[in-house]
Amino acid sequence: MARKVIDNPNHCSLVHAMNIIGGKWKPIIIYILANGNLRFGKLLIFIPTISKKVLTEQLRELEEDGIINRERFAETPPRVEYSLTEVGEALLPILRQLSEWTAASFEDVEFEACKIVDV
């Protein structure tokens, strides 16, 4: 299935950035992976409202863009672990600032409420 991105004739870096992290789920995936490697199944549990299909799609695109690594182990049942690349890690301080900006600018928003819990 061909991937759709925003038309970006000027190669604008902001448009490019939004193509990479601008999906409904991608910032959340990145932020969750910031806490360490995670298997596909765990990601599904951490993001309870995402569907298998969409999670797969988002992970593939993030991998294609060099934001995350995908490591498949030769086991059965299969085990696959996702982790941030260096490029992906470099995004974290910016996402954190975005969170801080929201928390500071809007009431009823707590900083970092997307917290990781044990599953």
Add this chain to the structure above:
Amino acid sequence: MARKVIDNPNHCSLVHAMNIIGGKWKPIIIYILANGNLRFGKLLIFIPTISKKVLTEQLRELEEDGIINRERFAETPPRVEYSLTEVGEALLPILRQLSEWTAASFEDVEFEACKIVDV
């Protein structure tokens, strides 16, 4: 028309941020308004691929979220000027970092190619 936002039961600040700036056009609108107040018609020219309808929608939502101001002058034909609020201005350094991150991480992306030209 009811506005659709991502379900955010935990009030996660990152999800909230993406609800506000995560659209296809919103970061671009914000970045363009960073250069000064602009009338509706000029915005349409600066973003040649957006439609009237969608621009109106995006501006209304940004206004509702306190990111931009809308000033209507009592003239005919009508004149309406859009500008960033303080909250919107606070977003600019973050968007700039996002641009820099993209430019540094990906080839064929120039920093700040979304430049303002005279119209």
Add this chain to the structure above:
DNA sequence: TGCCATGGTTACGTTTTTGTAACCACAAAT
């Protein structure tokens, strides 16, 4: 009197994104 420009709105249709549910391959355990 009629026409113009601005900043919209509306109805409608198309495209894109997201969701649902069923299915599959593999090997290990029962």
Add this chain to the structure above:
DNA sequence: ATTTGTGGTTACAAAAACGTAACCATGGCA
């Protein structure tokens, strides 16, 4: 021999976003 668990894929349907073209109100101007 059958079941189990993981990490998917596939066909299909629903929802959301986006685009197009027509329309409108206002007052100034010819």
